[in-house]
Amino acid sequence: MPVVRDLRVLLRLRDFRRLLAVRLLSQSADGVYQVALATYVVFSPEKQASPAAIASAMAVLLLPYSLLGPFAGVLLDRWRRRQVLLHGNLLRAALATGTALLMVARVPDWLFYVSALSVTAVNRFVLAGLSAALPRVVDSRERLVMANSLSPTAGTLAATAGGGLAFAVRLASPEGHASDALVVLLGAALYLCAALSSLRMPVGLLGPDTTPARASLGTTMLATVTGLTAGLRHLAERPTAARALGAMTLMRFCYGALTVTLLMLCRYAWTDDDSEGLALLGLAVAVSGAGFFAAAVITPWAAARFGPLGWIVVCAAAAAVLEPALGLPFERVPMLIGAFVLGLVTQGAKISTDTVVQSSVDDAFRGRVFSLYDVLFNVAFVGAAGVAALMLPPDGRSALLVVTVAVIYAAIAVAMTGFRRR
Numbered sequence: 001m002p003v004v005r006d007l008r009v010l011l012r013l014r015d016f017r018r019l020l021a022v023r024l025l026s027q028s029a030d031g032v033y034q035v036a037l038a039t040y041v042v043f044s045p046e047k048q049a050s051p052a053a054i055a056s057a058m059a060v061l062l063l064p065y066s067l068l069g070p071f072a073g074v075l076l077d078r079w080r081r082r083q084v085l086l087h088g089n090l091l092r093a094a095l096a097t098g099t100a101l102l103m104v105a106r107v108p109d110w111l112f113y114v115s116a117l118s119v120t121a122v123n124r125f126v127l128a129g130l131s132a133a134l135p136r137v138v139d140s141r142e143r144l145v146m147a148n149s150l151s152p153t154a155g156t157l158a159a160t161a162g163g164g165l166a167f168a169v170r171l172a173s174p175e176g177h178a179s180d181a182l183v184v185l186l187g188a189a190l191y192l193c194a195a196l197s198s199l200r201m202p203v204g205l206l207g208p209d210t211t212p213a214r215a216s217l218g219t220t221m222l223a224t225v226t227g228l229t230a231g232l233r234h235l236a237e238r239p240t241a242a243r244a245l246g247a248m249t250l251m252r253f254c255y256g257a258l259t260v261t262l263l264m265l266c267r268y269a270w271t272d273d274d275s276e277g278l279a280l281l282g283l284a285v286a287v288s289g290a291g292f293f294a295a296a297v298i299t300p301w302a303a304a305r306f307g308p309l310g311w312i313v314v315c316a317a318a319a320a321v322l323e324p325a326l327g328l329p330f331e332r333v334p335m336l337i338g339a340f341v342l343g344l345v346t347q348g349a350k351i352s353t354d355t356v357v358q359s360s361v362d363d364a365f366r367g368r369v370f371s372l373y374d375v376l377f378n379v380a381f382v383g384a385a386g387v388a389a390l391m392l393p394p395d396g397r398s399a400l401l402v403v404t405v406a407v408i409y410a411a412i413a414v415a416m417t418g419f420r421r422r
Contacts, residue, residue: 009143010143010146010147013137013138013139015137015201015205016137016138016147018137018197018200018201019130019133019134019137019151019201019206020150020151020154021197021200022085022089022130022194022197022198022201023130023151023152023154023158024154024155024158025158025190025193025197026085026089026126026127026130026190026191026194027127027155027156027158027159027162028158028159028161028162028165028190029089029092029162029187029188029189029190029191029193029194030123030159030162030187031158031159031160031161031162031163031164031165031166032162032163032165032166032183032184032186032187032190033096033119033184033187034159034163035162035163035166035170035285036166036170036180036183036184036187037116038263038281039170039180039183039278040103040180041054042054042263042267054260054263054264054385054388054389058381058382058385076128076129076132076368076370077132077208077227077364077365077366077368078208078223080203080204080207080208081129081132081206081207081208082133082198082201082202082203082204082205082206083203084125084126084129085126085129085133085194085195085198085206086195086198086199087195088122088125088126088129088195089126089191089192089194089195089198090191090192090195091122092119092122092123092126092188092191093188093189093191093192093195094188095115095118095119095122096119096184096185096187096188096191097185098115099115099116099119099184100181100182100184100188101181103180103181103184104178104181124371124374124375124378125371127374128367128370128371128373128374129206129367130151130155131152131358131366131370131373132207132366132367132370133206133207134147134148134151134358135358135363135366136206136207136363137206144355144358144359146300148355148358150296152350152354153292153293153295153296153347153351154296156289156292156347157289157292157293157296160286160288160289160292161289162187162190163282163285164282164285164286164289165186166183166186166187167278167279167281167282169182169183169186170183170278171275171279171282207363208363208364208367209363227368228368230365230368231365231368231369231372232372234361234362234365234368234369235361235365235369235372238360238361239419240309240356240360241356241357241360241361241369243309243416243419244308244309244312244352244353244356244357245353245376247312247316247349247353247412247415247416248312248349248350248353248373248376249376249377249379249380250380250408250412251315251316251319251345251346251349251409251412252346252376252377252380252381252384253381253383253384254319254323254384254405254408254409255342255381255384256380256381256382256383256384256385256388257384257387257388257401257404257405258323258338258342258402258405259384260384260385260389260392260396261327261388261392261396261398261401261402262281262284262335262339262396263281263396264392264394264395264396265330265335265395265396265397266278266280266281266284267396268394268395268396269330269395269396269397270332280332283336284335284336284339287337287339287340287343288339288340288342288343289343290343291339291340291341291342291343291344291345291346291347292343292344292347294340294343294344295343295345295346295347295348295351296347296351298344298348299347299348299351299352302314302348303351307420308352308353308355308356309352309356309420310420311349311352312349312352312353312412312416313412313413313416313417313420315344315345315346315348315349315352316345316349316409316410316412316413316416317410317413318341318345319342319345319406319409320406320407320409320410320413321406322341323338323341323402323405323406324402324403324405324406326338326341327402328399328402328403330396357369357370357373387401388401391404
């Protein structure tokens with residue numbers, strides 16, 4: 001099979017394997033850390049989480065970095081990306097350890113959120129660096145689609161596996177904040193392993209090729225603003241990449257709205273037992289991860305058959321039809337099938353978007369563009385959580401929200417079809 005052949009070729013590339021190892025360790029730690037935060041905020045017995053509370057937590061963790069993220073993208077194009085992976089993961093290991101200590105100490109919520117925000121901010125920086133570095137370890141453009149299928153999707157699966165491990169540790173531990181802190185410490189250990197793994201790559205391997213001379217803080221800030229403007233102009237000159245990013249942002253919004261819905265269903269609608277609700281959420285995460293894996297297998301063939309933009313259209317159209325059909329009953333089995341579909345179409349569209357952006361954007365601008373990409377992801381997710389907070393009842397059953405998401409998916413499919421024809 002061509003997919004298997006290309007996969008074998010990619011895995012023979014030493015530098016690709018090493019970058020992939022960093023991604024797998026880093027994102028498995030992300031999965032562990034995110035589940036620890038979710039269980040602490042949503043499933044702690046003394047907390048009565050609501051859609052508004054979940055939206056507030058997401059806003060605190062993601063929105064501040066979303067407003068400042070583009071400035072980090074300029075630095076990502078100035079610093080050695082290998083060093084970003086090394087120091088970023090070391091910093092996250094230290095910050096995650098601090099978060100665990102705050103959980104045990106039972107400090108005010110705002111202090112806990114500040115610590116969690118710090119880890120999340122560095123996380124976005126590292127993920128943008130991984131995406132920007134990927135073309136530097138692949139030997140041809142023809143294999144870039146496969147690399148984008150394998151690497152980000154394998155990272156997502158690693159995050160899912162890390163989340164599953166965190167669920168298992170959390171369920172096996174006694175009730176209380178100590179078990180949440182133990183899970184966070186597990187994530188910190190994985191961050192440390194990711195940092196050590198990055199040392200296997202030469203410092204200059206991942207680019208960028210030019211390293212500006214050290215400048216004063218004022219000069220650097222001015223260069224940041226100038227660089228951001230240049231990055232936006234560079235993206236505006238490439239309408240294919242811009243349209244793909246717009247479509248993916250809207251699909252991320254849909255994903256966020258349905259994620260909050262599923263959280264509330266697991267917490268209140270399907271069971272009265274917190275442990276059972278947590279187990280149901282873990283099952284939903286695993287099923288969604290299976291959808292990510294299916295996307296990794298299908299997307300290379302589908303992108304070759306329909307083109308990257310055509311595959312985005314197919315994913316959006318499939319979601320527009322299947323998500324309301326499976327979601328409106330608000331029953332466990334159809335919703336779990338819907339989680340699989342959502343994982344498949346979201347990851348399939350993301351693989352195509354990554355390929356379009358990497359193929360259309362010059363290497364000198366990739367850090368800035370992928371940092372903007374992450375910002376759009378965060379803003380869309382936070383916006384979706386805010387909309388869900390306004391529309392969802394306490395038990396998570398909202399037919400209006402499910403239908404609204406289906407309409408957005410249909411609009412994406414129609415708009416992208418028109419763009420392809422033009």
